[in-house]
Structures are given as C-alpha cells and as structure tokens.
Amino acid sequence: MQDFGEAFGLALSLVASGDADLVEIVALSLRVSLSATGLACLIGLPVGALVAITRFPGRNAVLILFNALMGLPPVVVGLLVYLHLSRAGPLGFLGLLYTPTAMIIAQTILITPIVMALSRQVIEDLHAEYADQFRSLVLSRWQQVSALIWDARFSLLTVGLAGFGRAVAEVGAVMIVGGNIDHLTRVMTTAIALETSKGDLALALALGLVLMVIALGVNALVQSLRMTAVRHAYA
Amino acid sequence: MTFNLRFGVTTALALALSAGLVSAQDKSIIVQSTTSTANSGLYDYLLPIFAEQTGIQVNVVAVGTGQAIKNARNCDGDVLLVHAKPAEEQFVADGMGVERFDLMYNDFVIVGPNEDPAGVAGMTDAQDSLEKIAGSGALFASRGDDSGTHKKEMLLWADTDVNPADGSGEWYRETGSGMGATLNAGVGMDAYVMTDRATWISFENKGDFEIQVEGDEDLFNQYGVILVNPEKCENVDAESGQAFVDWLISDAGQQAIGDYKLNGQQLFFPNAE
Numbered sequence: 001m002q003d004f005g006e007a008f009g010l011a012l013s014l015v016a017s018g019d020a021d022l023v024e025i026v027a028l029s030l031r032v033s034l035s036a037t038g039l040a041c042l043i044g045l046p047v048g049a050l051v052a053i054t055r056f057p058g059r060n061a062v063l064i065l066f067n068a069l070m071g072l073p074p075v076v077v078g079l080l081v082y083l084h085l086s087r088a089g090p091l092g093f094l095g096l097l098y099t100p101t102a103m104i105i106a107q108t109i110l111i112t113p114i115v116m117a118l119s120r121q122v123i124e125d126l127h128a129e130y131a132d133q134f135r136s137l138v139l140s141r142w143q144q145v146s147a148l149i150w151d152a153r154f155s156l157l158t159v160g161l162a163g164f165g166r167a168v169a170e171v172g173a174v175m176i177v178g179g180n181i182d183h184l185t186r187v188m189t190t191a192i193a194l195e196t197s198k199g200d201l202a203l204a205l206a207l208g209l210v211l212m213v214i215a216l217g218v219n220a221l222v223q224s225l226r227m228t229a230v231r232h233a234y235a
Numbered sequence: 236m237t238f239n240l241r242f243g244v245t246t247a248l249a250l251a252l253s254a255g256l257v258s259a260q261d262k263s264i265i266v267q268s269t270t271s272t273a274n275s276g277l278y279d280y281l282l283p284i285f286a287e288q289t290g291i292q293v294n295v296v297a298v299g300t301g302q303a304i305k306n307a308r309n310c311d312g313d314v315l316l317v318h319a320k321p322a323e324e325q326f327v328a329d330g331m332g333v334e335r336f337d338l339m340y341n342d343f344v345i346v347g348p349n350e351d352p353a354g355v356a357g358m359t360d361a362q363d364s365l366e367k368i369a370g371s372g373a374l375f376a377s378r379g380d381d382s383g384t385h386k387k388e389m390l391l392w393a394d395t396d397v398n399p400a401d402g403s404g405e406w407y408r409e410t411g412s413g414m415g416a417t418l419n420a421g422v423g424m425d426a427y428v429m430t431d432r433a434t435w436i437s438f439e440n441k442g443d444f445e446i447q448v449e450g451d452e453d454l455f456n457q458y459g460v461i462l463v464n465p466e467k468c469e470n471v472d473a474e475s476g477q478a479f480v481d482w483l484i485s486d487a488g489q490q491a492i493g494d495y496k497l498n499g500q501q502l503f504f505p506n507a508e
Contacts, residue, residue: 197415
C-alpha cells in the first residue's frame, strides 16, 4: 500500500518540476489521441448520420456490426495495422511503422466504430423528431445529415469524448505499431507499461495519475466549452 | 462551430501528416532488441555516446527475442541485437542477416522467495535445481513467450527428467509476457523465476526475493549483433547500421559496454573478438 503514497508524491513532483520527458510523452499522447479522435469524427459522424436516416436492406446487420466493432480489442487493431505497415506488408513502402502517424492510424481504426455507432443512435433519435419537417422541406440526404449533425452537436461532443477516452487509454495498439521508442513514439500508456515491467510500480502509478488528470482536464475543457456554447445558442 | 469543426479536422490532418515526416529528418536507424538490454538502462548509457560520435540517432524497439527476430525478418529494423545464438545463426543462414558478431554476455540466475520452499539456495547446477523445484510443489513462473530467456529455459528443462508442460497451469506458470512482467508475477505468487542478471539487478519490485541459483556455465547468456541484410530489405540503412555494429564491437564500444554500471555492479561483459 505504500506505493500509493509514494505514487502521489512522485506524480506531484513530476508535474511540479515540469519534467521534460514527461512533457514530451504527454504532448505526444495528446497529439496522437486528439488527431485520431478528429479523424474518427470526420469519418464516423457522417457515416453514422447517413445510416441513421437511411433505410436499406441489411440495415440491422450493419447496426449489429457497428455495435460489435466498438469492442475491437486494441491489440488486434495494432496487429492488423502492423501487418499492413510492416516493410513486408502491402503498405510497407510508406515507411510509417514506428512513427506517431502509425499510432494515429491504429487509434483511428479503433475508435471510428465507437463514433459511428454512438452518433448513429444520437442522430436517429433526433431524426425521429425532424422527419416530417425534412419531408416538407424536400431536403437532400446530405443537407439532412449536416442539419442533424449541427443540431446534435452538443450530444455529439460526448460521442467524441467517448472516442478520445478509449484512444488515450489504450496501450495494446500503440505498443505494437509505435514500438514504445524513447523520444519518438513513447506515450503515457506505453510508458506506464514499461515502468511496470521494470518493477517501478510507484512511478508507473504516478504516470497513471497524471494520465487520469489529463483525461479529466480534456473532459472539463470540453464540458465548459459546451456550456458556454449552449448558453449562446439559447440566449 | 462549423468553422471550429473544420479547423479541428484540418489541425488533426496536419498533425497526422507532419508526424510522418519527423522520422525522416535525421540519420536514424531502428534496432530490434530485447527487453533485458533496454530495461537495464544499457541503451540509455550507450546511445548518447554513439550519437555524439556519429550523429546517428538509434531508435530501440524492445520486445522479446522471438518477436525481435520476426520483426527483423519483416525488414522492420536495421540492426538486430538479441540473445538466442541458434536462432540468430538461423537468421543469418537464411540470408536475412549479413553477419553475426558476439557482442557481450551476462548470465541467467534463478530467483525465488527468501524462505526458499524448494530448498535450492546455493545450488550451482541449473538442471538439478530446476528438477528440485519441479518436485517440491513450489511454483515456477516462466516467460512462455519464445523470448531468448524462454528459449534458454526450455533448453535447460530438456536436459532434465521433467516436462514442465505437464504441470502447466499448476506448478508451472507461463506468463506469456516480458521479463519484468514475469518477475512481477513471480514475486506476486512466490514462484521461482529464471531471469537474466541485468534485469534482476535493475528490477525495483524484488519484494523478499533473492538470487537462489547462479554460477552454472549453462546459465551463460550470450548477446549477438547482426546487420539486417540490405539485399533482402532495401529500406535498411546499411551505412548507419554497419556503423553502429562496427562501433559496438570496436574497442571504444566494448569499453563503453563494460563501463556501464548500475548500483555499482557491472551488468554486461563485452566479449567481441
């Protein structure tokens, strides 16, 4: 149990001293996971919205697939991306393995299904309210999609946060495609795994605390943005 | 908000693209290596010296020897630095590596709880002590991950009358993970563990564990270094990779390996010819 007290002290002193290595690792974590979240939203929101407002044969099967893909194991995603980006793989010529870009790709694949599945649900509920109005206005499908995404934006922020949370917390995918290379591809979670394997449990736990504080910070920031925006929207 | 969304997306794309370019700036190579060398801090000591002399940035991917060799076979590295001589020689024989050089050695030890339930403390015969552990009802935690350490352990078991697979899940616990994780598991369940000495010395969660068996010649742990064959893998930076190999086996590199100490103890003993 002494590890807990030690971890708190370590976490505080790491943050207070502005430890250069820690700053680098935190910055890369944020860069990778925020990029992946942005890309996942770019792909996932329109697809989710389109599926929400469209009826087509086999739609239920697609919904089940979306929902099942939310449970993609990170290590499997990592392995698939590794096999593609490896020099021996079909995309090896790009030379992306063991770079932050590879990590962004892996996390994007990991969380896009989450964004798709959750935004599909959010937008489908909203669409039920809007359907008659859309019919009377004779809007095109894409006009409907953009109107729905825009009007559901506050709920969709939470969808984005769910994706970000999954991305920033996973270790399996970035470990394989990033390689946990010091000063190049080391992020919070792989650093925690490394310190654990060195038996430095207090430091590992301290890094874990820092990671949780960062996740808390990102969520608080988004929440306050959202509240400000909501006030403006309904003022 | 539309603007913000677009801005966010553009930023994300820009970040994603710029990230790919970072690695192309300097001369850098990727070394596929083992957790034992990385976790002990050896690279943190050696690489800055090498970088200062040559300007070459060395990026280390630390995985088990089996995975390191597999990655190198996929051309995902310029240099291979591992510890499983037969597998390394196979790698070169298959044309994947240019030439294998002996680099340095340390040794394996068997660690266990202070009470020593199997009564192997002080034994100097590796095989005898493994047999004794197997017959004592005490637990043994194995890497079980096809790493250099795991291959070595399996070779030792092969010389005994015990087939550890028969006790798998009972007294023989295969963690399927790295050396540090296996030591954590061993300490957690009072299981004997075979580990390389360097990892053990630098390991910080020893609990009440102590070295119980050491000193057998069969516990010798030889590391080798190989340049991945540029004829098989055209992405290999042969010049920088060869420079790293040459430096490691040169007097300067060997001296640096011998100089590295942790808690006052030398971890690796250079023995390039």
